[in-house]
Structures are given as structure tokens and as C-alpha cells.
Amino acid sequence: MELNSSMQVLVIQTGGTIDKDYPKRKGGYAFEIGKSAARGIIEQHNVPLRFRYETVCQKDSQDITDEDRLKLLTVCNDCSEKLILITHGTDNLLTTAAFLGHQNLPKRIILTGAFLPEKFKDSDAAFNVGVALGALQCLSSNGIYVAMNGLVLPWRQAMRDPDTGQYVPK
Template identity: 30%
Template sequence: MPRLSNPLEGIAILSTGGTFNKIYDPIAGELRVDPHSQAVQELLKHWKCQAPLINIIGKDSLEMNEEDRRLLAQTVQERPERKILIVHGTDTMDLSGAHLARHCPDRQIVLAGAMIPYSIDPVEATANFASAIGWLLGNDAPGVFIAMHGLVLPYDRIVKDREKGIFVHKA
């Protein structure tokens, strides 16, 4: 079987912001969302892979609203790729997942995020991102999934357990 020169061919990455992309702003003395998604760019550089990276919204997911979700769905619909990885904040990725499931039923979409910014400790963000990529590469069925903490499940079968600080199967 011939090897692909770029294993991510056919996958687009949309970055909406979230904790995954937060960086420390020494002037303000706080974490802020990096609008350029340097974390995702760094991952792709280290993996020596290329994929279209589209930076949209640039917010913590708690600040996202329905207009942002409409923009997200519109952006997915306009992409030629059928497989989409969305870097998204963890607090409302289920809401975006539900919106995308209604408006982009023919796509395979995986949302991934992080509880700890990549810029502070890249391990969790990298693991979640890698799980999402692996899922997209190994599966072809359309749907909306969330990749967090070793799980990749349909968006409505996974939930953020705020007491444990991880994502778990939804009861």
C-alpha cells in the first residue's frame, strides 16, 4: 500500500480558541486566547504534517454564543474536506457539537480541547489532539464526536465531570 506524503490530507483543522490555545500575557498578568493558535501550529510542525488551519472565533468557550456556533457550522460547510478537527474550549463543546450535528450531518467532526493550556503543559492537549487525529484517520462514518482524556465518543455520550476534572461517559 503506498504511503501518503501527508497523512493529514483531507482533514481541516478549525481553531476556535479555548484553554488549549491560552498563553500568558505578561502585561495583563493573565491567560488569554492566542488568536493565531500557535499551539496547533507547533504540534503540526513537530509532526511534520500539514493541514489547513483556520482560526475563527478566538474565544474561551464560555464566551461563545449562537452566532459563533452559526459561524462555526458555516465554516465547516464551506470547507472541501469531509473530515474536520475542531480545537474548542471544554466548557461548551457539547453545545457546539449539538449545533454541528444539526447543521453538518454529512461531515465527520471531532472536537478536542484541553483543561490545561498547551503553553503551560503540552501533554494533555497533545494527547487529546492526537486522539482526534487518530479517530479521523481510522474512521469514515459521519457524525460529531468529542476527543478528551482517552475517550472519543459521540458528542451526546460524553460529559465534562467538573468534580474529577476529566471527561467521562455520559450516564
Template identity: 35%
Template sequence: MPHIHVVTTGGTIDKVYSLSGVLEIGPPAVDALLSPVLTDNTYDVTPALAVDSLDMTDADRAVLCAAIDALPGRLVVITHGTDTMPETAAFLDEHLAAADQTVVLTGAMQPAAMATSDAAYNLGAAMTAVQLLPAGVHLAISGRVFGAGKVAKDRARGIFVELA
């Protein structure tokens, strides 16, 4: 049975409403999203960052890269904000040390805490995709799988699309 490392970075998927009514990054939503799933796959959660992806810098991406490089296994899912997910995927594709790791980034357009969120669907797709894809960096979002450097967020439609 495969073991999957889930590394969290914050982003919309982990946002919650504070008592003052402001959306802020809460604890990782991964366990709440995966707890209803019946499977013999195992996973662990490593919080690497807790930032909105609009605020993510290359220094943050280097921290994420180091966290992934420190993991013992080859299957890695990263929860990430959608605004700069393609940039982070390209950074990781260029800087990760282990050539045999399969890394899949995912996130959500709506916080996991919201009833109409796409978070559970996207995380489930990523957990499956990481087991099927070849080594490298990929994105699983909007019902599709994309390679690093080959995807963009279409903000007008609220989905990710393949670059021509």
C-alpha cells in the same frame, strides 16, 4: 494521504499568559503542537473564532458551522474550549449541512503553552480519530472518543465521561 482541516475556536488550548500575567486567548496552538510530528498527512488551520467556551453563544456556533460548511474536504478537527464542547458538538450535529463529513472536537484542560498540558495528546488523538471514525460529530478528549450528545464534562474529576 488524507488532508485534515483544523478549525480553531479559541478556548484553553490556545490560552497564553499576557505580559500582565493574565491568561488570554493567543494565536492557534495547532502548528506548534503538530510541527514535531513526522507524517505524510497534510492539514490546514482555519481560525473561525477566538472565544473562551464559557462565552460561546449559539450565534458563535452558527459562525463555526458556516466555517465548516465552507470547507472542501470531509475530515475536520475543531479545537474548542472544554467547558461547552458537548453543547457545541450537539449544535453541529444538528446544523451541519454535509452529512458525509467526519468532525472531531478536541481541546485541553491546560493551555498548550504549559509544560503539563494535555493539548498535544488530545490533538493527536483527534487527528487520528478523524481518519477512522464514520461521518458525524464526535469528541476526542480524556483518552476516549465520544459521540455528540453522549458526553459530559465531569468538572470534579477534570475528565469527559459518557452519559448513561
């Protein structure tokens, strides 16, 4: 698939650490899922592609349900875009990637997230979103991929190292 100026990337927010923000409620102590971090990153860096944004849910990935995954699948399946970036919490990112991977969608979909909220100074959010956007343009095959830690891996070849928490090849 060649990328051309009429092509559009769908960016889907599901929540997770990447989107966490400081509490807005008085007396709040826990982080809240805020606006799409990917959208802010893309707009800040003036990425010269066309984007459409959609929110499926705003949850910590530990709270994402099969119902949420079905809604995500419906959005991915029904949209006209062939290139999709999904931001997701890192704890269950591979579960969602596997769920989507078993559907054989005729699209190129990359899931990414962050270990620190985008709002934090040393967050990996912008780096991971940038790697994912570059990969969407350069990969030659449709499928489900994971972009974390500077790596882009087909979902079946990605795992999380139990000692470091980093995403690594199987």
C-alpha cells in the same frame, strides 16, 4: 471513507484553554488566546497529512455565542474537507458539539481541547490533538465526535463528570 494522500484535514481554532498564552501586554495579568496550539503541535510532530488551518474565533468557550457557532457551522458546511478537527474550550465544548450534531453534516468532525494551556509543561493538549487526529483517520462514520481524556465519543454519548471535570461516556 478511506484516507489518501490527496485528502486534507481542516483544523479550526475557536480558542479555549488549549490556545491560552501568557499575556503580552505590559501589566497584563490574565491569559490571552494566542496562536493555534493544534497547528504548533502538528508542525512540531511532523504529522504526514495535509492540513489547512482556519480561525473562527479566539475566545474562552464561556464567551462563545450562537453567532460564533453559526460562523463555525458555515465554515464546516462550506469547506471542501470531509475531515475536520475543531479545537475548543472545555467548558462549552459539548454545547457546540450538540449544535453541530443537530445539523447532520456529511463530514467527520472531532472537537477537542485541553484542561491546561498547550504552553504548560504538563498540558494534555498534544495528547488530545493526537488522539483526535488518529480518530479522524480510523472512524468509519461521519458525524460529530468529542476526543478528550483518551476517549473518542459520539457527541450524544459524551458528558462531563461533575466531580472530576473529565469527559466520560453517558
